[in-house]
Amino acid sequence: MAISQNFLLKPQIALGLVPTHLGFIDALAPDSNGSFPREKNGHIAIVAEMDRICALAPVRPTCVQISLFPGTSADDIAEMMADLKALNLEVHLIMMVGGANPMNPAEEDTVVAQLVPSLKAPIEHGAVSVTSTSIEEWMNGPVDIDLKTAIA
Numbered sequence: 001m002a003i004s005q006n007f008l009l010k011p012q013i014a015l016g017l018v019p020t021h022l023g024f025i026d027a028l029a030p031d032s033n034g035s036f037p038r039e040k041n042g043h044i045a046i047v048a049e050m051d052r053i054c055a056l057a058p059v060r061p062t063c064v065q066i067s068l069f070p071g072t073s074a075d076d077i078a079e080m081m082a083d084l085k086a087l088n089l090e091v092h093l094i095m096m097v098g099g100a101n102p103m104n105p106a107e108e109d110t111v112v113a114q115l116v117p118s119l120k121a122p123i124e125h126g127a128v129s130v131t132s133t134s135i136e137e138w139m140n141g142p143v144d145i146d147l148k149t150a151i152a
Contacts, residue, residue, distance in 0.1 A: 016063030034073035063090040081125035
């Protein structure tokens with residue numbers, strides 16, 4: 001079904017999405033060489049999907065939130081960022097961490113070693129915001145932290 005009319009986003013809010021519907025393995029996580037998954041035509045899968053969404057959505061998104069895994073190629077990150085910006089999308093990055101618990105002080109060096117290289121991307125390519133996923137570890141089980149105190 002073709003959309004006959006697009007609607008202008010009037011409020012001063014960002015409208016976007018996290019394209020995890022593509023799947024982490026199929027679109028977001030790099031392969032063993034640090035390369036993003038690509039479609040048959042060579043386009044980075046994340047960018048190709050956002051291009052389709054921007055073209056089809058009756059209210060065009062203004063931003064996208066991308067999960068960025070340690071070990072992703074700097075060249076692929078640069079290509080993805082440039083291509084998403086070419087779609088007039090603000091890019092927000094979620095720094096992913098694997099194999100270490102960000103909530104465990106004993107694993108802090110391992111977590112930092114993963115995050116620091118990834119933090120070069122938002123600096124070099126002008127991401128709008130950067131977040132991390134440390135919440136995921138404490139959702140896995142008991143933690144020696146009082147959440148009420150931590151939030152206060």
